[in-house]
Amino acid sequence: MSTEARLNALRQLNEVQSYLTDAAKVAGQVPDTPHADPAGISTVGILGAGAMGRGIAMAFAQSGHQVTLVDPAQQALDAAKAHLQGLTDRALKKGKLDDAGAAAQMARFTFANAISAFAGCDLVVEAVPEIMSLKQKVMAEIEQVVGDDALITSNTSTLDVDAIASALKNPARFLGTHFFIPAQVNPLLEVIPATDTDPATLALTMALALKLRKRAVIAANGDGFIGNRLFDRFHQEAMYLVEEGAFPQDVDDALEAWGMAIGPFRALDLVGNDIPWGVRKQRAERPNPPFQPRVGDALCEAGLYGQKTGRGWYLYDKTTPRGRDYEDCRALIQKVSRDLGLQRRAVSNQEIVGRVITALMVEAMAILAENRAERGPDIDVVYTTGYGFPAGVGGPMRLAAELGEDNVLTLAEHYGQISGRADSAWKLPESLQKETA
Numbered sequence: 001m002s003t004e005a006r007l008n009a010l011r012q013l014n015e016v017q018s019y020l021t022d023a024a025k026v027a028g029q030v031p032d033t034p035h036a037d038p039a040g041i042s043t044v045g046i047l048g049a050g051a052m053g054r055g056i057a058m059a060f061a062q063s064g065h066q067v068t069l070v071d072p073a074q075q076a077l078d079a080a081k082a083h084l085q086g087l088t089d090r091a092l093k094k095g096k097l098d099d100a101g102a103a104a105q106m107a108r109f110t111f112a113n114a115i116s117a118f119a120g121c122d123l124v125v126e127a128v129p130e131i132m133s134l135k136q137k138v139m140a141e142i143e144q145v146v147g148d149d150a151l152i153t154s155n156t157s158t159l160d161v162d163a164i165a166s167a168l169k170n171p172a173r174f175l176g177t178h179f180f181i182p183a184q185v186n187p188l189l190e191v192i193p194a195t196d197t198d199p200a201t202l203a204l205t206m207a208l209a210l211k212l213r214k215r216a217v218i219a220a221n222g223d224g225f226i227g228n229r230l231f232d233r234f235h236q237e238a239m240y241l242v243e244e245g246a247f248p249q250d251v252d253d254a255l256e257a258w259g260m261a262i263g264p265f266r267a268l269d270l271v272g273n274d275i276p277w278g279v280r281k282q283r284a285e286r287p288n289p290p291f292q293p294r295v296g297d298a299l300c301e302a303g304l305y306g307q308k309t310g311r312g313w314y315l316y317d318k319t320t321p322r323g324r325d326y327e328d329c330r331a332l333i334q335k336v337s338r339d340l341g342l343q344r345r346a347v348s349n350q351e352i353v354g355r356v357i358t359a360l361m362v363e364a365m366a367i368l369a370e371n372r373a374e375r376g377p378d379i380d381v382v383y384t385t386g387y388g389f390p391a392g393v394g395g396p397m398r399l400a401a402e403l404g405e406d407n408v409l410t411l412a413e414h415y416g417q418i419s420g421r422a423d424s425a426w427k428l429p430e431s432l433q434k435e436t437a
Helices: 003-009 016-027 051-062 074-093 099-107 132-145 161-165 199-211 227-244 248-258 264-271 274-284 295-301 327-339 349-369 376-386 396-403 405-419 430-436
Strands: 043-047 066-070 109-112 123-126 151-154 174-179 188-193 215-218
Touching: 043 051, 043 132, 051 066, 051 074, 051 174, 074 099, 074 109, 123 132, 132 151, 132 161, 151 199, 161 174, 174 199, 188 199, 188 376, 199 215, 215 376, 227 248, 227 264, 227 274, 227 295, 227 327, 227 349, 227 376, 248 264, 248 349, 264 274, 274 295, 295 327, 349 376, 349 396, 349 405, 349 430, 376 396, 396 405
Parallel strands: 043 066, 043 123, 066 109, 123 151, 151 174, 188 215
Antiparallel strands: 174 188
């Protein structure tokens, strides 16, 4: 059987569940650090009442913490309060809470418009939009309000945590905490120490994650950390396939049939296409910007952000609330292909799966080679827990090991040639070039 055929067939490996269970246990360990007791953290502040801030607030309230949710916009606070009440009402209806428990849960929340409300909090989690200048500004404001022993974390998904920490006078008590939507449900938590993070701060954060029932994985500081670096490459290759001839539903259907819980375009519409677009625009301002597909930017320039605007890669309406293919998106994609000088062609399901999953494995291998993850299983825990990679396969590192890493690199060379991107998207990261030199 060829390597490409094995890639399509390897979906249900034996003993993978025990592998993932053991990997999750190991991922939550902090090497050479004394045990930390999270009992001292009882009051938690959350800055930002958007979708992420609300979820983080509920995650802490469910674990018995007093939570102060701060947002300067009263409308956002009102919407957050209604959302949190709705979550509590649903838990009550499903029997997960009784009347007293539901009342106690909502009583744990305090809502305020000013950062000064964080005075007395043991921990403050910043959850404002992914804009570096904004995060640095609010970090300095938070530090002025909280006590000297309070922990401060940033819920950033891509930004440089050292740059965020630079706004603090005492960066030893700071690190990145990347929660995943919905934060009150999704068990994954990426913990990203900054250069000056005290080991005790890291140990306490990991212990607190256990109390929150999170699968915490330590990730090194770097663009996208573990999860979003992988997801960026995942949906990047998917967009290249669309520019070459596939359509979003072709890609999503092929990958979901292979075993992914959700295809890249459905995931982007759910998250909001404007969020990764903002990241791409920041990357484009770098002295040596990375290669990026054009079609995602064109979609956002047309205001097609996904579910929140009713249109993205799919159209969302009352008859198809989960989305459907529509002609305006197809026309936009075809125009982008013409503008790029590409002759659109038929793309098989085998090529879709092969290219996207191989791109994912190569990126995972590079993350480990660059020491941006503690262990290979940590990468697998992140992508199976937070991004819908099929648990029956065990994760991109496990799959690469099954296929043979040399075979994966051979596949990468093959896809670089047929895509015409051997010197751009499919050029091996330096960490893997050194290994194969």
